[in-house]
Amino acid sequence: MREILVISGKGGTGKTSLTAAFAHLAREAVLCDLDVDAPDLHLLLSPQIETREDFIAGHEAVIDPRRCTGCGECLARCRFAAVVSDRSGFRIDPLQCEGCKVCVRFCPEGAIDFPERRSGEWFRSRTRFGSLIHARLLPGAENSGRLVALLREKARELARSAGRRLILSDGAPGIGCPVISSLSGTDAAVVVTEPTPSGLHDLERVLALCRHFRVPAGVVVNKADLAPETTRSLKAECRENGAAWLGEIDYDERFLAAMTRRMAITEFCDDGPAIAVRRIWDGVSNMVSRPVRAC
Amino acid sequence: MIVAVASGKGGTGKTTVAASLSWVWKRPVFAVDLDVEEPNLHLFLKPRFTGRRTATLEVPLADEARCSHCGACAELCQFKAITVLGTVRLTFPEMCHGCGGCLAVCPEGALAPGRRELGEVLWGRVRGEIGLCMGQLRVGEALSPPLMRAVIAQARELALRDGADLVIDAPPGTSCPAIQAVSPADLIVLVTEPTPFGFHDFRLAHEAFLPLGKPMAVVVNRADLGEEDIHGYCRRLNLPVLAEIPHDRRIARAYAQGTVVAAELPERKDLFDRLATEILGHGDVPRPLPEVPSHA
Numbered sequence: 391m392r393e394i395l396v397i398s399g400k401g402g403t404g405k406t407s408l409t410a411a412f413a414h415l416a417r418e419a420v421l422c423d424l425d426v427d428a429p430d431l432h433l434l435l436s437p438q439i440e441t442r443e444d445f446i447a448g449h450e451a452v453i454d455p456r457r458c459t460g461c462g463e464c465l466a467r468c469r470f471a472a473v474v475s476d477r478s479g480f481r482i483d484p485l486q487c488e489g490c491k492v493c494v495r496f497c498p499e500g501a502i503d504f505p506e507r508r509s510g511e512w513f514r515s516r517t518r519f520g521s522l523i524h525a526r527l528l529p530g531a532e533n534s535g536r537l538v539a540l541l542r543e544k545a546r547e548l549a550r551s552a553g554r555r556l557i558l559s560d561g562a563p564g565i566g567c568p569v570i571s572s573l574s575g576t577d578a579a580v581v582v583t584e585p586t587p588s589g590l591h592d593l594e595r596v597l598a599l600c601r602h603f604r605v606p607a608g609v610v611v612n613k614a615d616l617a618p619e620t621t622r623s624l625k626a627e628c629r630e631n632g633a634a635w636l637g638e639i640d641y642d643e644r645f646l647a648a649m650t651r652r653m654a655i656t657e658f659c660d661d662g663p664a665i666a667v668r669r670i671w672d673g674v675s676n677m678v679s680r681p682v683r684a685c
Numbered sequence: 686m687i688v689a690v691a692s693g694k695g696g697t698g699k700t701t702v703a704a705s706l707s708w709v710w711k712r713p714v715f716a717v718d719l720d721v722e723e724p725n726l727h728l729f730l731k732p733r734f735t736g737r738r739t740a741t742l743e744v745p746l747a748d749e750a751r752c753s754h755c756g757a758c759a760e761l762c763q764f765k766a767i768t769v770l771g772t773v774r775l776t777f778p779e780m781c782h783g784c785g786g787c788l789a790v791c792p793e794g795a796l797a798p799g800r801r802e803l804g805e806v807l808w809g810r811v812r813g814e815i816g817l818c819m820g821q822l823r824v825g826e827a828l829s830p831p832l833m834r835a836v837i838a839q840a841r842e843l844a845l846r847d848g849a850d851l852v853i854d855a856p857p858g859t860s861c862p863a864i865q866a867v868s869p870a871d872l873i874v875l876v877t878e879p880t881p882f883g884f885h886d887f888r889l890a891h892e893a894f895l896p897l898g899k900p901m902a903v904v905v906n907r908a909d910l911g912e913e914d915i916h917g918y919c920r921r922l923n924l925p926v927l928a929e930i931p932h933d934r935r936i937a938r939a940y941a942q943g944t945v946v947a948a949e950l951p952e953r954k955d956l957f958d959r960l961a962t963e964i965l966g967h968g969d970v971p972r973p974l975p976e977v978p979s980h981a
Contacts, residue, residue: 400695400696400725401694401696402696406882426860427857427858428693428695428857428858428886428889430694430881430885430886433881433882448763467789486868488784489763490764490786491761491763492786492789495761495786495790527859529859529893529894530894531860535827563695563723563857563858564720564829564857565822566722566827566828567827570827571827586943587725587729587941587942588700591723592723592725596723598824599824602824616937616938617942650880650881650911650912652881
């Protein structure tokens with residue numbers, strides 16, 4: 391079984407559009423949306439949800455006002471500014487609570503409860519390109535890294551039971567907790583970037599992260615023709631970092647047209663950007679040692 | 686005043702708006718880049734850096750000789766950063782969230798405060814008049830909120846001296862880092878674009894920020910692109926649209942060349958001047974309706 395992850399560092403470079411096209415070309419892969427913060431892959435895949443389950447991640451502190459004597463021990467101990475004290479007494483701000491249990495442990499009155507925290511939902515769905523594992527983190531919820539780990543586990547289970555040889559995942563922007571959780575132990579990372587100062591700066595950091603976790607990376611430059619000079623710099627940066635050059639895609643309004651019709655670009659057209667994307671998919675397939683057949 | 690420029694989806698133009706807004710701001714201002722995972726604001730404002738410090742997190746440092754392997758620390762730790770198996774105690778400092786619980790609970794005083802490097806806080810000035818403060822997460826570090834808290838504290842301290850306002854460039858997303866970035870704000874400006882992804886993530890961000898009870902307003906970028914009815918949505922939820930930025934190749938080019946749009950394109954400066962004026966008059970911005978919309 392092989393796992394391919396599409397990431398970008400900088401957001402809005404075209405990860406999801408490219409992942410949807412890969413999903414179309416791969417056929418029979420288990421698909422996974424690991425951008426649990428702002429998932430968009432379902433907008434292109436129109437999934438039919440088959441199962442849904444709550445995502446429980448750790449606990450949260452809740453002060454019982456009847457037992458609280460207002461001694462302030464919790465306020466003094468909390469490192470996350472989650473204890474709020476006002477005229478009505480002490481309470482926990484759930485958006486700031488890290489779920490560390492320190493206040494629960496040290497409250498002399500035992501007045502702080504520690505219930506499980508429901509942080510979202512995850513789904514197994516059917517799409518025209520195969521099964522999709524995806525989720526919805528509750529607004530402002532924590533533990534996106536744990537949710538990513540859970541989705542990867544579910545995708546692997548599904549791939550094993552269905553005899554699928556490839557898991558294709560859409561990742562989150564950035565280089566923090568959810569990206570690290572999606573990257574560790576994956577077989578190849580496809581990094582999608584764009585020829586802007588931000589794209590150049592962020593590529594360097596995301597490739598450093600791939601190196602840190604010893605994940606082979608390949609680079610795709612989207613909207614390459616908007617700044618050919620910067621595209622050349624991206625290519626050089628890719629080479630210096632030992633990443634594979636997967637190719638470039640020129641700016642094309644058809645990406646938006648395909649998105650608006652909820653289609654992958656390779657479904658929407660056969661020429662122009664679709665040719666570039668097919669070529670890039672061949673390169674991605676070659677990156678994972680057992681080549682995956684493209685259609 | 687503190688204004689946070691945020692969005693659910695990445696690449697909608699947060700940095701473009703934050704850079705231009707700082708540029709045209711009529712009062713002393715500090716631009717604060719809280720996208721510590723991928724900070725970009727400095728690439729456009731090009732400050733002269735005048736200070737930097739390393740931000741750290743307190744993690745446990747074990748004194749093997751004093752440990753009685755009672756397991757109190759492991760029992761309390763919610764982050765699997767410390768375990769005790771028989772007479773072996775293992776710490777995983779990279780998993781630690783810095784709550785200080787293990788140090789406080791250890792009956793033998795066998796744990797001392799150690800340090801994990803989170804990244805750097807940097808600050809400087811642009812043209813001598815605009816301040817800039819940013820954070821840069823260490824590559825491999827998973828936790829961005831503690832570094833963000835350090836950047837906000839630094840920016841507040843620096844801004845206090847000249848009574849400056851803060852313009853925050855927030856990270857994308859809707860979970861803890863995004864919430865952390867907009868929490869100090871008096872007004873949240875959501876930058877979106879009328880594409881299916883842009884509209885969908887804009888609604889997620891709006892919903893995520895609603896419980897904070899802060900005034901919110903909207904800037905529509907690439908306003909003539911796509912077909913989503915952002916205006917109808919904003920009207921229904923009482924969200925004022927403060928500016929529309931057209932889909933303009935010259936703006937894309939100014940961005941691609943690493944310049945500030947308001948400085949590079951005089952014909953677009955008005956747009957940001959008006960936006961700055963609208964934001965400063967945010968007292969008139971109606972509170973968002975508490976109703977949480979359902980979405981696909």
